[in-house]
Amino acid sequence: MGRGRGQSGRARGRRPKSAWRADSLGPRRRDPAAPGDPHRRRAQATVSGPASRDRVSRVVDLTIARTLSLAGRRAGEKPAVICGDRVLSHGALADAAARLAGALQAFGLGKGDRLGVVLPNCPEYVAIALACARSSIVMVPLNYRFTAEEHATQLSDCGARLLIYGEIFGETVREVARRVAGLGTVCVGTAVAADLGSLDEILARNAPAGPADVSETDVFYLGYTSGTTGHPKGAMVTHRNRCLAYHYWALEFGIRDNDVVLHAGPFHHTAPFTFVLTQLFMGGTVVILEHFSASDVLAAIERHRVTWGFLVPYMLDRLVHAGAELKQHDLSSLRMIVSGASPLPTVTKEAVLDLLPGIGLHEFYGATEAGVITNLRPEDQRRKTRCVGRPVFDTEIEIRDEAGRPLPPGETGDIWMRGPTVFSGYFDAPDKTAAAFDGEWCTIGDVGRLDDEGYLYILDRRKDLIKSGGVNVFPIEIEEVLLAVPGIADVAAIGVPDPTWGEAVHAVVVANGDRPLADADVVAACRARLAGYKVPKSIEFRSALPRNANGKVLKRTLRQDFVDRMRTDMPV
Known part of the structure; x- marks a missing residue:
């Protein structure tokens, strides 16, 4: 498919092609949707008797591979993906996905195995998803802004056997590989000796895969939550779930x-x-x-x-x-x-x-x-x-x-x-799954x-609610008021420890530079439109708010920064 744009630098020490071998991967962990698994997908159908079996045999499963394959046939050579100067037709995308599926299967990955992906936005990302869907391999998208420790935590949590990564993230990935036993790595770009090969090499030497045994109840991907409120959890999303979502x-x-x-x-x-x-x-x-x-x-x-x-x-x-x-x-x-x-x-x-x-x-x-x-x-x-x-x-x-x-x-x-588009539970986390569900709700x-x-x-x-003096304060109300104030570009309201009220409202403000701003301006704007207990008790000015890659403010980071400053300022 060629190298994705945004990948910089040239790694040395290409691994010989013969290194692409199945015995390089670590042992399998249990399929998250396998029979007998206590965390098997919640919506798994249960049927019995000849009539039921005959009926089920005639039902066409909703799978990603079938759904997108049919769409691709209709679209033909129409452009499917455009990225910079690269254009892939629906037919070319389907061929690349089929070849990659063949490579993954030849490599020893099969139904239920987990495959991590850490890439910038690129056509390869789409092809990898379709290849996993064709093979009933579980795709695990990883946040490319994570540290090696964070990547290793998620990959270990899901038991991933392979990681496909962008060359630009090579240094981080090599540290990840040292931390996660048995993890194979494939580079989109120039492979190094530690890799099992480059994506281009793999596509060039593998024939397209034929149909695989894929069920609509198989897990399509593990979507790890953003972690803005705590340790990320892997949400199991099935083929049926996503097909209906489309x-x-x-x-x-x-x-x-x-x-x-x-x-x-x-x-x-x-x-x-x-x-x-x-x-x-x-x-x-x-x-x-x-x-x-x-x-x-x-x-x-x-x-x-x-x-x-x-x-x-x-x-x-x-x-x-x-x-x-x-x-x-x-x-x-x-x-x-x-x-x-x-x-x-x-x-x-x-x-x-x-x-x-x-x-x-x-x-x-x-x-x-x-x-x-x-x-x-x-x-x-x-x-x-x-x-x-x-x-x-x-x-x-x-x-x-x-x-x-x-x-x-x-x-x-x-x-x-x-x-039907609600997830099936958190991977290998029965307590968290039980806490999130009440029957079908x-x-x-x-x-x-x-x-x-x-x-x-x-x-x-x-978890973001501010409980001040036994009263719930919703941060979004405060933020809405302050975002309308001339001179304020961004704001986050958080709850911080207070010896009298338990928690007090703390506003973190980003000025846009149009006019001078002081604590009194922020307080006055809130007093004019909000009840007294919602008015910030303290104000902090910053040049920017910490956000994750999707733009969400990391309020947990803001709270921790405030607590750390309190500890530093305490007399010894």
């Missing part, structure tokens, strides 16, 4: 075969990559940016006649601030923007609606564990403030109190959901309320 999302957002979608978000996050596969499922074209910049996004929309894009709130904020540059590009092909991954601030939303009045804006609420859960459609954007819409197709939402009792509209409580720790029309409002993650 159908539902195409219906919900009106995705068509003649669409061209732009993606600049990192593929190791669930939403960007699943939207990529949704567009391919419809037979359309995906334009990939390796990294986000407002200038690159605007140029790509014009160059490739992009019709829609998935852009997280941070990206939309950067587009809004692109100012005159935005007006210099022909954006007439763009009909839709989809936003998600974190709340879209009202001030940013209003700016997008004003600057791009002819474009339909969607804001969804989703999670690694469930995909898209609710969506606020364009017609509701101005009449439903701070709202994330109604449940998408085949999904139900219920608000419950801490005792698990359903609450009426208008009451605040834990968000529970039910539907699932919660991921978010707090919200429903209005009389069934629209959902997210108030915060339960």
Whole structure:
């Protein structure tokens, strides 16, 4: 397939081709969906008797390989993936995936084995996903910003036998390989002696794989949660789950075969990559940016006649601030923007609606564990403030109190959901799985309320709630007020230890430089619009907020920084 762009440097000491051998890999761990496994997927069908067996034999399983293969046949030589100057047709993408599947099978990987991926956005990422799907190998996307220790933790947790990585991450990956026994590595780029080969070499010397034994109940990928609230967990997502998601999302957002979608978000996050596969499922074209910049996004929309894009709130904020540059590009092909991954601030939303009045804006609420859960459609954007819409197709939402009792509209409580796109549980973590499920219903720790029309409002993650003097304070309320203050570019409200109230509100503010800002300005803005107990007791100014690769603020890091400073300032 060629080397992905964004890979820099030349590693020395290429490993001879004969080193590509199955006995280099470590032993297998149990298939997460294998019979007898206590963590087997929750929705596994159970049938008995001749009639049931005969009926099941005639049912066509919903698998990623079949779904995307059929879409590829319809699309033929139409461009499937565009990345810089590289263009792969649907046919070429399918061939690359089949050859890679053959290589993985020859290498000894089979049903249920886990394969880690740490790559920048590139066509190879898509081919690897399709190859895993063809072979019932479980793909494990890894955050390329992680340290070697963090990678090793996740790879050890899931028992991965192989890691495919980008050359630019070579130094980190070699440290990972030293920490994870039996882990084989394959480089997208120039391989080194420690690798089992390069991806180009593997594709060149392997024939396409034939059909493999893949069931809709097999795990397609392990989606590790972002870790913004603690130790990441591997959510098991099945073939059936994702196939249905592609159908539902195409219906919900009106995705068509003649669409061209732009993606600049990192593929190791669930939403960007699943939207990529949704567009391919419809037979359309995906334009990939390796990294986000407002200038690159605007140029790509014009160059490739992009019709829609998935852009997280941070990206939309950067587009809004692109100012005159935005007006210099022909954006007439763009009909839709989809936003998600974190709340879209009202001030940013209003700016997008004003600057791009002819474009339909969607804001969804989703999670690694469930995909898209609710969506606020364009017609509701101005009449439903701070709202994330109604449940998408085949999904139900219920608000419950801490005792698990359903609450009426208008009451605040834990968000529970039910539907076929909800994950099957956390890999090798029965206690965490049990805590997340109540029968078919699932919660991921978010707090919200429903209005009389069934629209959902997210108030915060339960772990981010500030409990001051026994009263719950929702950080998002404070953040919304401060983001409307001239001179404030970004803000995060967190709870910090307080000897009197248990926790006190602490605001971390990023100024935009337009005007001088002082603590008193922040406090005054909050006092004018919020109850006294919600007003920050302390203010901190920073040049930027710590965020993960998908734009989510790392509030856990902010809290820990505050605690560390308190300890440093304490008298000895």
